[in-house]
Amino acid sequence: MKDKFSVCIVGGGSRYTPDLLKELVAVKKEFPLYRVSLYDNDEERQAKVGEYGKLLFEQFYPECEFLYTLSPEEAFKDIDFAFMQIRAGGLKMREKDEKIALKHGCIGQETCGPGGFAYGLRSIPAVCDIIKDIRKYSKEAWVLNYSNPAAIVAEATKRVFPGDYRIINICDQPIGQVMFYEILLGLPAGSIEATYFGLNHFGWFTHLYDKKTGKDYLPEVREILKKGIDFDPESIGLDQSHMNDLIFMSNIVRDYDEYLPNTYLQYYLYPNRIVKGMNPDYTRANEVMDGNEKEVFAMLEEVKKTGKLDFDGSKELLDVHGSYITDLAKAIAYNTHETFIFMTENHGIIPNLTEGMMVEVLSRVGSSGIEPFNYGEIPTFYKGILENQFAYEKLAVDACLEGSYQKALMALVLNRCVNDTDKAKELLDDYMEANKGYWPELR
Ligand code: NAD
Ligand code: G6P
Ligand code: MN
Numbered sequence: 001m002k003d004k005f006s007v008c009i010v011g012g013g014s015r016y017t018p019d020l021l022k023e024l025v026a027v028k029k030e031f032p033l034y035r036v037s038l039y040d041n042d043e044e045r046q047a048k049v050g051e052y053g054k055l056l057f058e059q060f061y062p063e064c065e066f067l068y069t070l071s072p073e074e075a076f077k078d079i080d081f082a083f084m085q086i087r088a089g090g091l092k093m094r095e096k097d098e099k100i101a102l103k104h105g106c107i108g109q110e111t112c113g114p115g116g117f118a119y120g121l122r123s124i125p126a127v128c129d130i131i132k133d134i135r136k137y138s139k140e141a142w143v144l145n146y147s148n149p150a151a152i153v154a155e156a157t158k159r160v161f162p163g164d165y166r167i168i169n170i171c172d173q174p175i176g177q178v179m180f181y182e183i184l185l186g187l188p189a190g191s192i193e194a195t196y197f198g199l200n201h202f203g204w205f206t207h208l209y210d211k212k213t214g215k216d217y218l219p220e221v222r223e224i225l226k227k228g229i230d231f232d233p234e235s236i237g238l239d240q241s242h243m244n245d246l247i248f249m250s251n252i253v254r255d256y257d258e259y260l261p262n263t264y265l266q267y268y269l270y271p272n273r274i275v276k277g278m279n280p281d282y283t284r285a286n287e288v289m290d291g292n293e294k295e296v297f298a299m300l301e302e303v304k305k306t307g308k309l310d311f312d313g314s315k316e317l318l319d320v321h322g323s324y325i326t327d328l329a330k331a332i333a334y335n336t337h338e339t340f341i342f343m344t345e346n347h348g349i350i351p352n353l354t355e356g357m358m359v360e361v362l363s364r365v366g367s368s369g370i371e372p373f374n375y376g377e378i379p380t381f382y383k384g385i386l387e388n389q390f391a392y393e394k395l396a397v398d399a400c401l402e403g404s405y406q407k408a409l410m411a412l413v414l415n416r417c418v419n420d421t422d423k424a425k426e427l428l429d430d431y432m433e434a435n436k437g438y439w440p441e442l443r
Contacts, residue, residue: 001367004034005333006079010130011086011147012038012068013045015288015296016321020083021053023322025060026315031330033061038068039075040086046070052300060313072130076137081329084145088126089438091293094119095285100430102280106417110284111149111201112267113417117396118431120152121408122438124400127153128160131167142332143167144325151200154343154358155397165369171200171360172324173262174341179320180246181208181221181260183236184229192217195362196341197350197375197382201264202389203360204382208260221260225253237319241287268389268416328365335367344372352377357390388414405442 007024009017017038024036038053040046050068057066069075076082087094097115098108107113127147134141143166147153154169161167178194187210195207208217228250233243245263252261252269266274299310315323324340331338339362346357349372353359363372378386395411398404405428412424432442 006035012040020322072133088122098283204259
């Protein structure tokens with residue numbers, strides 16, 4: 001085992017990077033680093049975060065080298081971990097993804113429905129090109145990838161880098177929901193170990209075990225949700241939209257008599273109701289650009305002006321996005337075999353689902369990689385809806401890797417938020433036009 005590690009944050013200009021850097025600083029005793037690099041392809045955007053990082057590291061982590069760069073070689077040489085969070089096309093293209101879908105009466109969302117499909121076809125080439133570069137300069141680095149739409153990206157990286165078990169695609173949604181359940185139950189953070197099955201942004205919690213006693217809190221949480229919940233989002237560090245997603249779970253548990261849904265299932269199980277509530281002229285991308293993105297970059301500007309950091313070195317108030325990926329890196333670095341909910345290839349984990357499907361399930365993690373727990377067979381409804389979603393995701397990846405219009409069309413028709421061939425063709429026309437230069441050519 002090494003005593004110090006080197007981390008590269010890919011997507012250095014991400015609005016999540018400042019908090020992630022603070023997280024790395026806050027855990028420097030448990031996870032000591034000798035080098036942190038930021039890599040991005042947008043010089044101006046990354047420099048704003050990079051200058052903030054320089055100040056932060058000068059003040060709180062002078063023993064660790066910090067740099068930001070546009071050079072893959074400088075960024076990726078001899079790294080132990082790449083933390084990836086890129087957004088191919090940026091929030092401007094996310095806005096198009098969402099608005100084009102809504103124009104055709106479909107869910108307009110970052111990772112689900114036709115918007116997620118459009119984003120997938122931009123994200124796959126971008127993510128794979130970067131991983132190829134990482135492999136050129138660091139053959140054994142762990143690539144911990146948040147870049148969305150994670151389900152489709154995971155299916156693609158599995159195929160483009162077969163057997164490369166050091167690429168791990170992750171999502172902070174399950175851990176975020178578990179933390180919310182802990183709040184509902186009045187339990188300290190980290191008390192629960194959840195079992196879960198499904199695809200990314202398309203799965204169900206099946207047990208919420210107390211880590212100490214083994215008590216299953218899931219029935220209790222279902223009862224709380226059935227009655228309905230009301231929270232001030234700010235009191236738990238969320239914005240109103242994310243709060244609304246959690247509130248909507250009440251509808252799902254009233255309609256389905258088992259498990260707890262990933263909140264993203266609302267888009268697939270209630271597409272008509274959700275579309276009616278969406279504003280085609282002002283989508284989540286607009287909320288993020290006018291809200292969190294503005295706040296983060298205003299903070300960076302303020303720090304630059306005053307030279308005063310917004311941070312005292314402690315972990316307090318840092319969000320789960322940064323701690324989750326850092327906890328994962330620690331589990332790998334120190335071979336802890338802790339449990340996480342991850343995307344991994346289905347080899348008998350859920351025997352009545354397709355072999356090789358990238359399922360999301362409870363797994364252990366150590367220095368030799370991911371070791372999923374077997375889940376067992378799932379009931380007909382879940383099998384049916386998951387196989388349908390997987391077929392959509394697989395065809396989306398086929399369309400991208402083969403440049404196939406036919407597969408793109410089939411993928412969209414299978415998507416529960418589309419369903420109709422004429423609508424799928426209209427969507428494809430608009431998305432192909434909007435994504436010139438990002439998508440592979442579809443023929
Ligand atoms: P953002 O646009 O603020 O930041 C992304 C950064 O990536 C930008 O600085 C951009 O310049 C850079 N970038 C884009 N394409 C690149 C390329 N080809 N090479 C190098 N850099 C590139 O986006 P964000 O809102 O911070 O989100 C970042 C990513 O993390 C998104 O994909 C988002 O969906 C994902 N995310 C995933 C989860 C999850 O649960 N899996 C959670 C949060 C965020
Ligand atoms: C959750 C999901 C992510 C998503 C994120 C931010 O954490 O798991 O996949 O990217 O929410 O969504 P937002 O709409 O705030 O950008
Ligand atoms: Mn996610």
